[in-house]
Amino acid sequence: MTSIARIEWFLVPPRWLFVRVETSDGVVGWGEASLEGFAEAVAGALEHIKDRLIGHDPDRIEDAWQMCHRLGFYRGGPVLMSAISGIDQALWDIKGQRLGVPVWQMLGGKVRDRVDVYAWIGGDRPADVAEAAARRKAQGFRAIKMNGTEDLGWLDSPSRLAEPVERLRLVRETGMDAGIDFHGRVHRPMARQLVHALEPLGPLFIEEPLTSEHPEAIAQLAGQTHVPLALGERLYSRWDFKRLFEMGAVDIIQPDLSHAGGISEVRRIAAMAEAYDVAVAPHCPLGPLALAACMQIAIATPNFVIQEMSLGIHYNRADADLATYLEDDSVFAIENGSVAALTGPGLGVRINEARVREAARDPHRWRNPAWRGPDGALREW
Incomplete structure (x- = not known):
């Protein structure tokens, strides 16, 4: 019987963690377990998972998922679920290669031929957004996303709201649709004001208007605006999303396939969302394996409605961008705001293993910055 013979992981620039699973008959699958700022913790969780899965049948993906999730007694959370995500993606990749079909074929087949995508502009402290939006338009995008604000006080001057409104106006004048990411930086006393100020300019959606531990306040906010509210990158399982659905607190969910249990769990979360007429737009400011998943x-x-793409995102580097570790980056070619359905077996991308191994010799230690206000108090990044 074929079994899982080897599990490896690689911390590669700019801030990613790739997982490699090899079977006893030599089939290799890749996944991505990137958890920004906590890669070392995920590597520790993979050590635990490795003990469970070596010798396991790689075709039993759901059984492997359940073992990793349930048998450690402590469940869920970003670290464990990110580790499971990388393994899950790799096992789907293996199964697709063994059968000679893309993963989507095993999920019931295509419901669309092309996937709408958007890209980031503006960085952590957004600036020059009109020029950046125009460059994205020239690359073939029709939609972008940008941070709504720089750091913001729990209660800040109403004058601070003028800058995000002006930035959105400039981007909309380029003809681009724009999602606005509050990034959890905006607290309740300011969120309602900022959503109201942006609404006349027609944002595509507003992401993380508040952090996901405040579903009651998000539901109240949803009842006060016509702008679609998006949320979910800091939720890690169907159980985390369940309360949001029941409260009617969100219009678009954004589970991250490298944080929320991989293909298996996000497929279940998406089906739950459909029952509540909620759209899915997976979070993915990460690497090529996460995007392929x-x-x-x-x-x-x-x-599904639209996919985030990390091409040229401000977290990347010239020597570590979306295509750096791919054998063929044409699979993500953008045309009129969309990418054609991947057709290769498994995840549909080919990784340059030699390049990954070389990059992992100097593993990254990426950390997000610590921001403080004028009074020295910590602010959300």
């Missing part, structure tokens, strides 16, 4: 979900999921 997202594409498999997008191609096979009716309530």
Whole structure:
């Protein structure tokens, strides 16, 4: 019987963690377990998972998922679920290669031929957004996302709201649709004001208007605006999303396939969302394996709407961008705001293993910055 013979992981620039699973008959699958700022913790969780899965049948993906999730007694959370995500993606990649079909074919087949995408502009402290939006338009994008604000006080001057409104106006004048990410930086006393100020300019959506531990306040905010509210990068399982659905607190969910249990769990979360007429737009400011996994979900999921793409995102580097570790980056070619359905077996991308191993010789230690206000108090990044 074929079994899982080897599990490895690689911390590669700019801030990613790739997982490699090899079977006893030599089939290799790749996944991405990137958890920004906590890669070392995920590597520790993978050590635990490795003890469980060596010798396991790679075709039993759901059984492997359940073992990793349930048998450690402590469940959920970003670290464990990110580790499971990388393994899950790799096992789907292996199964697709063994059968000679893309993962989406095993999820019921295509419901669309192309996947709408958007890209980031503006950085952590957004600036020059009109020029950046124009460059994205020239690359073939029709939509972008940018941070709504720089750091913001729990209660700040109303004058601080003028800058995000002006930035959105400039971007909209380029003809681009724009999602606005509050990034959890905006607390309740300011969130309602900022959503109200942006609404007349027609944002595509507002992301993380508040952090996800405040579903009651998000539901109240949803009842006060016509702008679609998006949320979910800091939720890690169907159980985390359940309360948001029941409260009617969100219009678009954004589970991250490298944080929320991989293809298996995000497929279940998306099906739950469909029952509440909620759209799916997976979070993915990460690497090519995460994006390939997202594409498999997008191609096979009716309530999918748009996919985040990390091409040239401000977290990347010239020597470590979306295509750096790929053998062929044409699979993510953008045309008129969308990417064609991936057709290769498994995840549909080919990783340059030699390049990954070379990059992992100097593993990254990426950390997000610590921001403080004028009074010295910590602010959300």
